[in-house]
Amino acid sequence: MNSAHVTGQSRFLDDIPELKDTLHAVVFGSPVAHGRITGADLSEARDLPGVVAIFAAADIPGENQIGGILPDEPLLAEEILHFRGQPVFLIVAGDAHTARQARSKIRLQYEILPAITDVEEAFEKGAFLFPPRTFRLGDVDAVWKDCAHIFEGSAATGAQEHLYLETQGAYAVPLENAAMKLYSSTQGPTLVQRIVARILGLAMHRIEVEVGRLGGGFGGKEDQATAWACLAALAAWHLHRPVKLLLSRHDDLYMTGKRHPYRSLYKIGLSEDLHILGYEATFLQDGGAAADLSPAILERTLFHATNSYFIPHVKATAYSCRTNVPPYTAFRGFGGPQALFVIEAAIAQAAESLGIPAHKIQEKNLLAEGDEFPYGQRAEAPRARACWERAKAAYDLPLREKEVEAFNRQSALLKKGLAMMPICFGISFTKTPMNQAGALVHIYQDGSIGLNTGAVEMGQGVHAKLMEVAGRALSVQPSRIKMEPTDTNRVANTSPTAASSGADLNGKAVQHACTQLLQRLLETAGKMLQSDPATLEIRGERVWLSGRPGDLTWEALVAEAFLQRVNLSAQGHYATPDIHFDRALEKGSPFAYHVYGTALVTATVDVLRGRYEIDRVEIVHDFGNSLHPAIDQGQLEGGLAQGIGWLTLEEVRYDAEGRLLSNSLSAYKVPDMGSAPKEVRYEMLNAAGPPLAILGSKAVGEPPFLYGIGAYHALRNAMRAFRPGLHLPFEAPLTPERLLLALYPSETDPL
Ligand code: MTE
Ligand code: HPA
Numbered sequence: 001m002n003s004a005h006v007t008g009q010s011r012f013l014d015d016i017p018e019l020k021d022t023l024h025a026v027v028f029g030s031p032v033a034h035g036r037i038t039g040a041d042l043s044e045a046r047d048l049p050g051v052v053a054i055f056a057a058a059d060i061p062g063e064n065q066i067g068g069i070l071p072d073e074p075l076l077a078e079e080i081l082h083f084r085g086q087p088v089f090l091i092v093a094g095d096a097h098t099a100r101q102a103r104s105k106i107r108l109q110y111e112i113l114p115a116i117t118d119v120e121e122a123f124e125k126g127a128f129l130f131p132p133r134t135f136r137l138g139d140v141d142a143v144w145k146d147c148a149h150i151f152e153g154s155a156a157t158g159a160q161e162h163l164y165l166e167t168q169g170a171y172a173v174p175l176e177n178a179a180m181k182l183y184s185s186t187q188g189p190t191l192v193q194r195i196v197a198r199i200l201g202l203a204m205h206r207i208e209v210e211v212g213r214l215g216g217g218f219g220g221k222e223d224q225a226t227a228w229a230c231l232a233a234l235a236a237w238h239l240h241r242p243v244k245l246l247l248s249r250h251d252d253l254y255m256t257g258k259r260h261p262y263r264s265l266y267k268i269g270l271s272e273d274l275h276i277l278g279y280e281a282t283f284l285q286d287g288g289a290a291a292d293l294s295p296a297i298l299e300r301t302l303f304h305a306t307n308s309y310f311i312p313h314v315k316a317t318a319y320s321c322r323t324n325v326p327p328y329t330a331f332r333g334f335g336g337p338q339a340l341f342v343i344e345a346a347i348a349q350a351a352e353s354l355g356i357p358a359h360k361i362q363e364k365n366l367l368a369e370g371d372e373f374p375y376g377q378r379a380e381a382p383r384a385r386a387c388w389e390r391a392k393a394a395y396d397l398p399l400r401e402k403e404v405e406a407f408n409r410q411s412a413l414l415k416k417g418l419a420m421m422p423i424c425f426g427i428s429f430t431k432t433p434m435n436q437a438g439a440l441v442h443i444y445q446d447g448s449i450g451l452n453t454g455a456v457e458m459g460q461g462v463h464a465k466l467m468e469v470a471g472r473a474l475s476v477q478p479s480r481i482k483m484e485p486t487d488t489n490r491v492a493n494t495s496p497t498a499a500s501s502g503a504d505l506n507g508k509a510v511q512h513a514c515t516q517l518l519q520r521l522l523e524t525a526g527k528m529l530q531s532d533p534a535t536l537e538i539r540g541e542r543v544w545l546s547g548r549p550g551d552l553t554w555e556a557l558v559a560e561a562f563l564q565r566v567n568l569s570a571q572g573h574y575a576t577p578d579i580h581f582d583r584a585l586e587k588g589s590p591f592a593y594h595v596y597g598t599a600l601v602t603a604t605v606d607v608l609r610g611r612y613e614i615d616r617v618e619i620v621h622d623f624g625n626s627l628h629p630a631i632d633q634g635q636l637e638g639g640l641a642q643g644i645g646w647l648t649l650e651e652v653r654y655d656a657e658g659r660l661l662s663n664s665l666s667a668y669k670v671p672d673m674g675s676a677p678k679e680v681r682y683e684m685l686n687a688a689g690p691p692l693a694i695l696g697s698k699a700v701g702e703p704p705f706l707y708g709i710g711a712y713h714a715l716r717n718a719m720r721a722f723r724p725g726l727h728l729p730f731e732a733p734l735t736p737e738r739l740l741l742a743l744y745p746s747e748t749d750p751l
């Protein structure tokens with residue numbers, strides 16, 4: 001797609017040519033999960049030739065606080081160490097190798113304190129990061145007596161490493177006037193600007209943050225890019241020299257937070273005819289050692305407790321537990337996938353107990369127009385059933401089921417399973433004030449266009465989408481438009497590029513700016529052609545008069561507008577209308593719209609070896625009017641693969657002392673071509689997108705991740721084809737090891 005990537009021209013942080021006198025920094029991280037610092041011997045490290053400085057908490061001129069939502073996280077540890085890898089010292093040297101050597105010579109003295117690494121232990125001890133929250137609809141306690149079937153159980157999902165190709169990093173360049181420019185690999189330039197200003201005790205206008213592009217973020221650089229930028233800035237501020245800090249892969253793996261693991265309890269009640277009448281869920285979120293984005297992620301879990309189903313009586317409670325591992329953080333889906341896993345587990349348990357396929361229950365309960373979510377919003381134009389029906393028909397669910405049954409009858413050692421997976425994902429930042437964006441559009445005298453927005457390009461294609469939006473708004477060729485790097489000096493007060501809303505929010509801001517420019521140009525054209533501007537339009541780089549193409553070209557019009565001293569720059573701003581949420585009531589209408597879809601997943605398990613394959617994933621997805629089908633396809637396939645990885649291969653493990661065991665790519669398996677589904681087919685649901693989606697093109701970054709849950713259930717169903725009465729806890733990831741051990745419980749007991 002992106003030829004600049006393929007030809008190596010794309011510039012990532014580490015490709016920025018270094019200025020003369022640039023220094024390099026590495027971080028000394030806590031060697032224990034929980035401890036009290038009693039002293040430190042830095043002399044040997046300081047004496048190493050090439051070492052320029054070593055900084056600690058006491059060297060921070062402003063406030064030693066990087067918490068974005070809650071102020072509970074120091075940039076550099078003061079007295080207490082809360083997790084292994086927590087930054088304690090910053091070592092600056094002429095080159096990174098020397099800085100790393102110096103790091104190994106630091107002797108930190110500490111007392112070890114008892115560490116909590118188990119979420120249930122944290123829960124029992126009341127170690128919470130912030131108070132729990134509960135969403136309620138109807139009266140769940142009263143409904144159980146009306147239920148013909150009630151099931152209770154538990155479910156657990158694991159952490160997930162982002163494994164962005166580009167590790168975390170920043171390059172800080174001191175400027176005149178006590179100012180600083182930062183190049184940061186961040187999804188949130190304004191957040192970096194705000195926190196660096198806080199750390200240095202400066203006003204925000206002294207800090208400029210520029211982001212060209214990221215080699216992937218996946219949520220891992222929404223909040224957790226900030227610390228590294230602050231550290232580089234701290235050193236640059238003291239030393240008056242440019243400082244670069246780029247984490248090695250190993251440091252990135254053990255120092256940064258991952259997707260939150262959850263342990264959850266559920267209770268589900270159904271009527272005789274399979275309507276879900278009541279659902280109760282208790283989510284234990286493992287938050288790690290500081291709040292980070294956990295409050296917002298916990299909230300999104302509650303918003304997604306019921307997936308794409310209408311359930312009249314619901315109670316969902318979520319706790320965020322403090323443990324001594326790196327703070328868990330945003331990751332594609334932002335707590336939503338964890339919630340969907342639980343409701344799908346509850347439905348699967350009900351189906352298994354009743355001896356029916358889960359899709360019979362799923363299908364009965366899909367959202368319809370006007371249905372109320374537990375948070376008060378009503379489902380508008382819900383496409384849950386449309387996607388479901390289309391998937392069922394297009395991919396012939398009854399035929400697929402027959403094929404699977406026939407295969408399983410004749411095959412002893414390979415077993416197949418299938419699962420339907422409907423999804424529903426709310427689009428907007430759950431924190432209403434974050435749903436705004438800005439754009440700054442310049443038309444140069446020659447008719448070329450510079451486009452500035454707050455959107456960060458991280459491989460998801462938002463820049464291409466925004467160029468498309470500007471191209472359509474001004475009716476010019478995309479080749480006339482240049483996307484500028486994201487920079488806080490040009491577009492201020494931006495939200496991070498996250499919540500899948502980058503194209504919607506920034507695209508609407510671009511439209512707003514372009515509308516102003518277009519109006520000014522049409523007025524100029526009106527004067528030139530002595531016509532009423534209302535009868536004119538610009539189409540295909542030409543001015544049209546009363547619906548007919550004229551001779552006045554885009555270039556000539558722009559050139560004349562410049563001579564007429566017309567302002568050819570415009571700033572646009574957008575704030576999503578009509579969304580709101582009341583935290584006191586836990587009710588409101590927080591989402592601009594929802595994205596729906598249904599996947600049919602088929603998998604084959606080798607019951608002798610525990611190996612498996614995802615044979616086929618067939619999806620009907622609600623893209624709306626896709627602005628860029630190739631990008632949307634990439635997001636669908638990439639999200640799906642990442643979702644499957646989360647639930648099958650990827651296993652993050654910490655030991656009881658909070659040491660990351662899966663700390664290399666030999667110990668942590670991510671999906672590759674060998675484990676990708678053998679076949680992925682998808683169809684765009686033929687339905688127009690809502691007005692709050694940019695040009696009707698629905699947000700696509702996160703929702704497809706949720707289809708991965710279907711792969712978990714397809715595998716589970718294949719296992720049950722081999723062992724019909726199998727007791728298999730709803731625990732992910734379902735790695736080949738775990739799968740094999742589950743298939744042969746008695747054989748493995750003696751171990
Ligand atoms: N796709 C690529 N290639 N790289 C990424 O880092 N991040 C995902 C998704 N798709 C990501 C990606 C996440 S977590 C989000 S929230 C969205 O992209 C953010 O971009 P958008 O708002 O423009 O969709
Ligand atoms: N999604 C992603 N990132 C966020 C959100 C959200 O809802 N809220 C705050 N940061």
Ligand code: MOS
Pocket residue numbers: 187217218219220222330331332333334497498499500702
């Ligand atoms: Mo995405 S987890 O909202 O960066």
